[in-house]
Every structure is written in C-alpha cells, then in structure tokens.
Amino acid sequence: MESRTTLAQGREATYEVKESIRDMIxxxxxxxxxxxxxxxIFNRRVLMNERIDVDDYVLHSYGIKPSGQA
Structure with missing residues (x-):
C-alpha cells in the first residue's frame, strides 16, 4: 500500500514539474x-513550485503585457 502512495505522489510531482515547464515555455x-x-518567474514557478498564474504575475508585478498587445 505504501508503494502505491509513493508512486502516486511521484506521478503528481512529475506532472507539476511538466506543467511548470510548459508555463515557462x-x-x-x-x-x-x-x-x-x-x-x-522561473524560480517561483519551477524551483519553488508555486502555483502562480504566470500571466497575472507578469502583468501585476512588472506591468508587462504579452507581445503584440498594447
């Protein structure tokens, strides 16, 4: 039973890392x-694994909008 829990936790951690890397790309x-x-942003989202909305963070922390938007 313990190995199943550990395996599930490992899969969740892997998914979170993949999700954070996709955010950075x-x-x-x-x-x-x-x-x-x-x-x-990389430190917060990937290394510290904070679940932040990167678009909101960039806009509110730095006032930067996506390229092509005024």
Missing part, C-alpha cells in the same frame, strides 16, 4: 521579458 514565447524577470 509559453511565457518565453508570449512575452519579451528581460532575463532577470524570466529567472524570477
């Missing part, structure tokens, strides 16, 4: 971010 293609802003 999307952010990189949607925004023209300075390096320090990108790495701030």
């Amino acid at each position: 999307r952010v990189q293609s949607a925004y023209q971010l300075p390096d320090e802003v990108f790495w701030d």
Whole structure:
C-alpha cells in the first residue's frame, strides 16, 4: 500500500514539474521579458513550485503585457 502512495505522489510531482515547464515555455514565447524577470518567474514557478498564474504575475508585478498587445 505504501508503494502505491509513493508512486502516486511521484506521478503528481512529475506532472507539476511538466506543467511548470510548459508555463515557462509559453511565457518565453508570449512575452519579451528581460532575463532577470524570466529567472524570477522561473524560480517561483519551477524551483519553488508555486502555483502562480504566470500571466497575472507578469502583468501585476512588472506591468508587462504579452507581445503584440498594447
């Protein structure tokens, strides 16, 4: 029973990492971010695994809108 729980937790952690990396790829293609802003978001979203809305975070923390939007 314990190994099933551990396996499920491992799958959940893997999914969360994949989801956070997909967020970072999307952010990189949607925004023209300075390096320090990108790495701030990367640290929060990937390394600290904070479940943040990256679009909202970029807009409210840095006032940056996606490329092509005024």
